[in-house]
Amino acid sequence: MTFGLGPDEWQAVLLSLKVATSATLVSLPLGLAVAWLLARRRFPGRALLDGLVHLPLILPPVVTGYLLLLAFGRRGVLGAPLAEWGIVFAFRWTGAALACGVMGFPLMVRAMRLSLEAVDRRLEDAAGTLGASPFLVFLTVTLPLSLPGCLAGAVLAFAKAMGEFGATITFVSNIPGETQTLPSAIYTLTQVPGGEGPALRLTLVSVAVSVSALLASEALAARAGRRLGVG
Numbered sequence: 001m002t003f004g005l006g007p008d009e010w011q012a013v014l015l016s017l018k019v020a021t022s023a024t025l026v027s028l029p030l031g032l033a034v035a036w037l038l039a040r041r042r043f044p045g046r047a048l049l050d051g052l053v054h055l056p057l058i059l060p061p062v063v064t065g066y067l068l069l070l071a072f073g074r075r076g077v078l079g080a081p082l083a084e085w086g087i088v089f090a091f092r093w094t095g096a097a098l099a100c101g102v103m104g105f106p107l108m109v110r111a112m113r114l115s116l117e118a119v120d121r122r123l124e125d126a127a128g129t130l131g132a133s134p135f136l137v138f139l140t141v142t143l144p145l146s147l148p149g150c151l152a153g154a155v156l157a158f159a160k161a162m163g164e165f166g167a168t169i170t171f172v173s174n175i176p177g178e179t180q181t182l183p184s185a186i187y188t189l190t191q192v193p194g195g196e197g198p199a200l201r202l203t204l205v206s207v208a209v210s211v212s213a214l215l216a217s218e219a220l221a222a223r224a225g226r227r228l229g230v231g
Contacts, residue, residue, distance in 0.1 A: 004201055005201060005202075005205070006198065008176065008185075009185065009198055009201065009202055011176070011177055011180075012176075012180050012181060012182050012184070012185035012202065013182060013202070013205055015093060015096075015177075015179075015180065015181055016162055016181040016182040016183075016206075016209075017162075017209070018093065018097075019093060019096045019097045019100055019161060019181055020100060020158050020161035020162045021158070022094075022097040022101075023097045023098070023100040023101035023104060023157070023158075023161045024101070024104070024108075024154055024157050024158045024161060026097070026101060027101040027104065027105055027108060027157065028108070028154055030105075031105060031108040031109050031112060031153065031154075031157070032112055032150065034049070034053060034109050035108075035109045035112035035113040035116055035153075036112075036116055036138070036142075037049070038050055038053075038109070038113050039113045039116040039117045040116065053105065053106055053109050054106045054110075055106075056102055056103050056105065056106055056167075057106045057107075060166065061103065061164070061165065061166025061167040061170075062166045062167070062170050064099070064102060064103065064166075064167040064170075065099055065166060065167035065168065065169070065170025065171040066170055066171075068089075068095075068098065068099055068102065068167065068170075068171045069090060069170065069171050072089040072090060072095065072098065072171075073089075073090045074088065074090055076090075089171075089172075090171065090172060091172050091173055091175060091178070091179060092172060092178065092179065093172075093178055093179055095171050095172040095179070096168050096171070096172045096179050096181060097161075098171075099164065099167040099168045099171045099172065100160070100161035100164045100167075100168060101157075101161070102167065103160055103161070103164050103167050104156070104157030104158070104159075104160035104161050104164070105157065107153065107156040107157055107160055108153040108154060108156060108157040109153070110153070111149050111150070111152045111153030111156055112146070112149055112150050112153040114149060115146040115147075115148065115149020115150060115152075115153070116142065116146045116149070118146070118149070119141075119142055119145045119146055120145075123141055123145070124137050124141050124142060127140065127141050148220075148222075151217060151220045152217050154217075155213050155214065155216065155217035155220075156217075158213055159210050159213050159214065162182065162206065162209055162210060162213070163182075163183060163206065163210065164181075164183065165181075165183035165184065165187065168181060168183070168184065169184055169187075174187075174188060182202055182205070182206050183206075185202055186199050186202050186203060186206070189202070
């Protein structure tokens with residue numbers, strides 16, 4: 001079943017799903033750790049860390065992509081040593097995942113942080129007085145209670161990754177089959193004669209995927225809330 005999409009269009013759809021899923025899964029542990037740090041700890045430089053986390057939200061996406069190119073390009077500060085180990089991001093699908101992960105990271109952290117801050121600290125203290133270690137308290141009390149917000153943060157990051165364009169095209173260009181995601185493919189099709197039809201089809205696919213992700217987020221959050229007796 002092709003749903004009217006050609007091979008090149010399906011390639012862009014599947015690559016977008018691959019990039020968005022990879023970006024979300026890889027950034028999830030780091031996002032949770034940073035959200036917990038901002039929600040639970042007071043330390044010098046906390047405001048600076050908070051600002052750096054949210055920087056991609058206020059910078060033009062093209063600027064973020066260019067900074068990634070400077071840092072992770074083959075001659076970049078981090079890209080050059082990584083290339084010696086065979087790890088290359090620039091003009092690869094992994095670079096698209098990196099760009100999407102960076103752009104979606106603030107949304108993920110924000111949702112997780114708000115959810116963690118809403119957890120009743122008395123429940124954590126009670127678990128601690130019963131002999132549970134801080135890590136065990138987090139796994140058995142904090143994380144389950146904040147799960148709906150964490151799921152929402154992950155889905156927001158996924159949806160952002162599916163629609164990311166500026167940072168991605170600046171960092172990894174628009175290479176069919178390698179870095180051409182849905183937004184890049186739509187942009188390309190709008191620049192060529194007769195591309196309106198395929199562009200519209202890909203736009204509808206993009207909308208369908210985003211709406212499905214949001215509905216899945218609501219369903220998962222509601223299910224987690226019912227299990228926890230919330231709402």
